[in-house]
Amino acid sequence: MAAVKLLGAWVSPYNCRVICALKLKGIAYEYMEEDLLNKSPLLLQYNPVHKKIPVLVHGGRSICESAVILRYIDETWPENPLLPADPYERAVALFWIKFADDTTFPIAMMYLITGEEQKKAAKECSEMLETIEEHGLVEGKKFFGGDEINMVDIAFCSVAHWLGVIEEVTGLKAFEPHKFPKLNSWILNFKSVPVIKESLPDIETMLAFFKGRREMVLASKSS
Amino acid sequence: MEEANNVRFHGTWRSPYAKRVELALKLKGIAFEYVEEDLNNKSPSLIKFNPVYKKVPVLVHNGKPIAESLCIIEYIDETWKIGPQLLPQDPYRRAKVRFWASFIHHQLYETMLTVMKTAGEAQEKAINQVSEKLQVLEEGMQEFYPNEVPSITTQNMGILEILICCLLGPYKLQEQVLGIQIINPERTPLIFSWLTAINQVPLVKESAPAEEKTLALLKFVRDIALKSSSA
Numbered sequence: 001m002a003a004v005k006l007l008g009a010w011v012s013p014y015n016c017r018v019i020c021a022l023k024l025k026g027i028a029y030e031y032m033e034e035d036l037l038n039k040s041p042l043l044l045q046y047n048p049v050h051k052k053i054p055v056l057v058h059g060g061r062s063i064c065e066s067a068v069i070l071r072y073i074d075e076t077w078p079e080n081p082l083l084p085a086d087p088y089e090r091a092v093a094l095f096w097i098k099f100a101d102d103t104t105f106p107i108a109m110m111y112l113i114t115g116e117e118q119k120k121a122a123k124e125c126s127e128m129l130e131t132i133e134e135h136g137l138v139e140g141k142k143f144f145g146g147d148e149i150n151m152v153d154i155a156f157c158s159v160a161h162w163l164g165v166i167e168e169v170t171g172l173k174a175f176e177p178h179k180f181p182k183l184n185s186w187i188l189n190f191k192s193v194p195v196i197k198e199s200l201p202d203i204e205t206m207l208a209f210f211k212g213r214r215e216m217v218l219a220s221k222s223s
Numbered sequence: 224m225e226e227a228n229n230v231r232f233h234g235t236w237r238s239p240y241a242k243r244v245e246l247a248l249k250l251k252g253i254a255f256e257y258v259e260e261d262l263n264n265k266s267p268s269l270i271k272f273n274p275v276y277k278k279v280p281v282l283v284h285n286g287k288p289i290a291e292s293l294c295i296i297e298y299i300d301e302t303w304k305i306g307p308q309l310l311p312q313d314p315y316r317r318a319k320v321r322f323w324a325s326f327i328h329h330q331l332y333e334t335m336l337t338v339m340k341t342a343g344e345a346q347e348k349a350i351n352q353v354s355e356k357l358q359v360l361e362e363g364m365q366e367f368y369p370n371e372v373p374s375i376t377t378q379n380m381g382i383l384e385i386l387i388c389c390l391l392g393p394y395k396l397q398e399q400v401l402g403i404q405i406i407n408p409e410r411t412p413l414i415f416s417w418l419t420a421i422n423q424v425p426l427v428k429e430s431a432p433a434e435e436k437t438l439a440l441l442k443f444v445r446d447i448a449l450k451s452s453s454a
Contacts, residue, residue, distance in 0.1 A: 049326065049359055049363070058315075061315055063315070063318045063322075064322055065321075065322055065325055067321075067325070068318050068321045068322050068325065069318075071317070071318065071321060072314055072315070072317070072318040075314040075317065076314045076315075087298055087301045087302050088284070088287050088289070088298070090298070090301075091289045091294050091295070091297065091298040092289070094291070094293075094294040094297065095275075095289070095290060095291050095294050098291055098293070098294065099275070131275055135274055135275050
């Protein structure tokens with residue numbers, strides 16, 4: 001069995017997606033934490049185009065981009081499939097995974113910027129949450145695909161876990177449980193899955209990290 | 224008993240994203256009903272079938288809609304096992320193709336749009352970015368075409384050919400409208416011969432709108448963008 005390595009950064013939701021998938025499939029892997037301010041020669045070798053994490057290395061060959069990695073994992077280790085078997089249901093799932101990619105960006109922007117731009121990012125984020133609530137989630141279904149967790153749920157881990165932290169650190173509110181009841185249920189369901197609980201970074205550590213980063217952003221704006 | 228195979232495709236000749244789906248359907252020889260959408264007056268069907276984005280392309284197969292061109296292309300490839308394979312079978316090679324598909328889709332498309340829609344410093348910056356990204360793509364494609372000149376036919380066109388064709392197939396017309404060089408045969412010889420080969424595929428030639436129509440569209444898009452940015 002060829003060795004599996006993951007080059008990642010604990011604070012990244014993209015990294016978390018891959019960890020969730022590896023753990024759900026029961027795949028043994030070696031984890032290497034990257035210092036993004038001092039990238040390792042290995043990272044630069046394995047992802048010369050983007051120089052970003054996560055990177056999966058399987059049998060010495062690298063796969064980059066979290067969405068691409070998730071598909072690779074699902075196709076290489078087909079037990080416990082993370083996508084529906086039916087091609088149509090799969091196409092719908094892929095649509096929402098792409099939407100999750102698009103949603104992760106304004107969430108990150110909310111803590112990196114200030115003023116009007118930040119308000120705009122918060123509004124964008126709120127609109128995306130409305131879309132998920134209205135079109136992505138079905139009442140009565142525990143997860144995006146039904147009773148079992150799948151790749152779509154994993155792809156939205158930034159909404160489940162990062163959004164709350166960023167809101168606390170910035171004071172901005174995009175998510176309100178009473179406004180988004182289906183999304184609220186989904187977040188609770190998602191975070192109760194034992195494998196997911198194991199894979200999500202600790203909240204206190206995240207808060208400390210993002211508070212620190214936020215202070216740096218504010219300091220640089222006022223200088 | 225064969226299930227009714229009803230395929231309807233909502234697009235517009237103006238959209239390179241819609242064109243991707245058109246090429247995929249034609250390469251596979253899939254019979255479809257085409258609905259040309261007026262994006263200033265979208266059909267109720269389009270809004271019903273793509274409530275999230277209300278955009279083209281949308282594929283409707285036996286009444287069930289799929290949106291997002293890359294999702295549609297993968298669906299087509301999996302559902303119709305005839306014609307060329309748009310993605311390879313092997314998971315590692317699929318991952319490589321998806322990586323470059325994402326690169327062309329996110330990096331090249333966006334930057335080319337900026338080149339089309341801006342002038343002065345902003346445009347110069349975007350032109351340099353396109354040039355850099357094409358260099359990166361040139362190196363990336365050497366893994367797929369190590370023997371320099373790719374031979375492209377309707378039997379071996381895949382998703383990467385579709386994506387690059389819909390963006391840069393009309394590069395000579397784009398260069399005419401913009402007054403700049405986009406594809407430099409010396410700097411990116413592989414991309415140059417790749418595009419040349421793709422543009423010679425009869426199906427690609429037949430599917431391209433008349434040159435004057437494309438030129439008029441490019442000029443129109445550029446004029447509108449420049450006017451609105453200076454207003």
